[in-house]
Every structure is written in C-alpha cells, then in structure tokens.
Amino acid sequence: ETGVTQSPTHLIKTRGQQVTLRCSSQSGHNTVSWYQQALGQGPQFIFQYYREEENGRGNFPPRFSGLQFPNYSSELNVNALELDDSALYLCASSPLPDTQYFGPGTRLTVL
Amino acid sequence: DAKTTQPPSMDCAEGRAANLPCNHSTISGNEYVYWYRQIHSQGPQYIIHGLKNNETNEMASLIITEDRKSSTLILPHATLRDTAVYYCIVLSNFGNEKLTFGTGTRLTIIP
Numbered sequence: 001e002t003g004v005t006q007s008p009t010h011l012i013k014t015r016g017q018q019v020t021l022r023c024s025s026q027s028g029h030n031t032v033s034w035y036q037q038a039l040g041q042g043p044q045f046i047f048q049y050y051r052e053e054e055n056g057r058g059n060f061p062p063r064f065s066g067l068q069f070p071n072y073s074s075e076l077n078v079n080a081l082e083l084d085d086s087a088l089y090l091c092a093s094s095p096l097p098d099t100q101y102f103g104p105g106t107r108l109t110v111l
Numbered sequence: 112d113a114k115t116t117q118p119p120s121m122d123c124a125e126g127r128a129a130n131l132p133c134n135h136s137t138i139s140g141n142e143y144v145y146w147y148r149q150i151h152s153q154g155p156q157y158i159i160h161g162l163k164n165n166e167t168n169e170m171a172s173l174i175i176t177e178d179r180k181s182s183t184l185i186l187p188h189a190t191l192r193d194t195a196v197y198y199c200i201v202l203s204n205f206g207n208e209k210l211t212f213g214t215g216t217r218l219t220i221i222p
Contacts, residue, residue, distance in 0.1 A: 002154075033209065042198065042212030043155065056209060090154050092210075099145070100210060102154035 002026060004093050004103035012109045013081050021076045021106045025093030031055070032074040033100060034066060037088040049074055050096060078108075086110045115199045120217040129186040131216050133199030136180040142203050144175060145210070146184045148195040148218075155198065155212075158184065194220045 003026035013019050025032050031050045035043035045058035049068035063079040072093070078085055086109050092100035116134040123129040135144065143162050147155040159166055159173045161182075166173045172185040186193055198215040202208045 002156075004154075035210070042214060043210070045209035045211070048209065058209065088152065092154075099157050099160065101157055102147075104154050105152075107152075 002093075002101035002103065004091065004101055006089075006091055006103040006106050008106060009104070010107045010109075012111065014111050015081055015083060017081050018077065018079045019081060019108060021078075021089050021091075021108070023074045023076070023091035023093070023103060025072045025074070025091075026101055029093035029095050029101075030072050031094045031096050032068055032072065033092045033094075034074070034076050035090040035092065036060070037090060037105070038084075039087070043090055046076070081110045083110050115201055115213055117197070117199055117213065117216045119214065120219070122219050122221055123186075123189045124221050125191060126188055129189040129193065129218060129220070131184040131186075131197050131199075131218060132181065133184070134181045135199070135201045138179050138201050139203070142201050144173065144179075144182050145200045145202065146171070146173065147198045147200065147210075147212075148193075149198070149215075150192075150195045156195075158197075189218075189220045191220050191222065194218060 005024045007022045033048040034046040037043040046060050047057040048055045052068045065077045068074045088105045090105045092102045094100045145160040146158040149155045161173045175182045196215040
C-alpha cells in the first residue's frame with residue numbers, strides 16, 4: 001500500500017452536475033497530481049499541486065479545478081459534468097523531487 | 112519527454128522470468144526510465160526507475176542498454192499476481208514531472 005487514499009471509491013452523477021473528489025497524500029509528501037483514466041486507456045495528466053499552488057496542467061478545460069490544503073491533501077472539482085467525464089480518477093503524491101505514488105482511484109460514472 | 116514503444120501484449124509461464132522490453136530511442140541525457148504497472152482497475156503501482164545503471168529492488172530488475180535507447184524490466188519469478196499492464200515512462204528530472212502513459216504491455220502469467 002502507498003499510503004495515498006481517495007474518496008469516494010465509486011460515484012454516480014448525472015450530466016450537468018458538479019462533483020468533488022478527495023485525495024489524502026502520503027505522510028511527508030507535499031505534491032499531489034491528478035490523472036483521468038478512461039476505459040481501456042492509460043492515465044492522462046490533469047494537473048499538479050505543490051505547496052497549495054497549481055504547478056502544471058494538462059489539456060483539460062477550466063471546469064476541471066483543484067485545491068491543495070495546508071496538510072497537502074487535495075480536491076479535484078469537475079463542474080458541468082459530461083458523459084465523457086466517466087472515468088477512473090487517480091491521484092498520486094510525491095515528495096518533490098521524487099517518485100509519484102498512486103492511490104486506488106475514484107470511479108466516476110456520469111449518466 | 113521522450114516517447115516509448117512497448118509490445119502490446121506478452122505471455123509468461125508462472126515461475127519463469129518475465130522480460131518486458133521498452134524502446135526509448137529519443138531519450139536525452141537527463142531523462143530517467145520509470146516502470147509502473149496497473150492491475151485491473153487499481154491505481155498504477157511504482158516498480159523501479161533508473162538513469163543509466165542497472166537497478167534491482169525487491170520487485171524487479173531494470174536493465175538499461177549502454178546507449179540508453181532501450182531497457183528491459185525483469186520480473187525474476189513471475190506469479191499469477193504479476194498479471195497486469197506494464198508502463199515504461201521516460202521523464203526528466205526526478206520523476207515529479209507529469210507522467211505520460213502510453214498503451215503499455217499487457218502481461219499475462221500462464222499457470
């Protein structure tokens with residue numbers, strides 16, 4: 001186990017709704033990265049937070065936003081959900097600079 | 112980051128060594144080779160990484176060619192629990208950059 005936890009495990013939403021996913025990083029890790037993994041594909045980088053500031057972003061629209069808190073835990077928020085947002089959402093934590101360790105993921109289904 | 116090429120799938124008999132190749136012919140001098148694996152619907156698991164020297168840990172060995180244009184991940188005694196998709200990723204600095212996942216190699220361990 002990596003010590004990275006995510007909640008909830010599974011989530012079902014309808015199109016147009018908003019969702020918040022949570023990630024608790026491993027102790028001592030000040031960086032959190034979020035990835036989206038659609039069915040049958042590899043994970044795609046959404047963004048990274050380092051010491052509460054966004055530190056890089058992938059090719060995702062602004063309705064994907066995030067936060068990092070002083071304890072280095074993080075949230076991923078997605079507004080105006082679309083059917084294509086259905087995916088496994090993964091967070092990974094790391095102590096800068098070092099290897100990223102992933103949590104188990106949150107499975108989001110948008111109906 | 113340099114692009115990697117991996118075979119889409121491989122089989123290996125249980126108890127034998129599994130050798131997973133990866134080509135990264137455009138790798139530059141400051142880029143590391145990282146390996147992760149993903150067991151069905153779980154978060155990716157870090158396996159090993161290296162720069163130019165061969166590396167070994169409790170999970171696997173990583174052999175990097177002298178010109179660094181290719182590498183091989185070796186699982187010395189494969190078990191059924193090693194069935195997973197294996198990703199070879201090349202990235203600069205220390206591994207806290209965004210991870211760019213390709214399609215990986217689906218390794219199936221045969222009883």
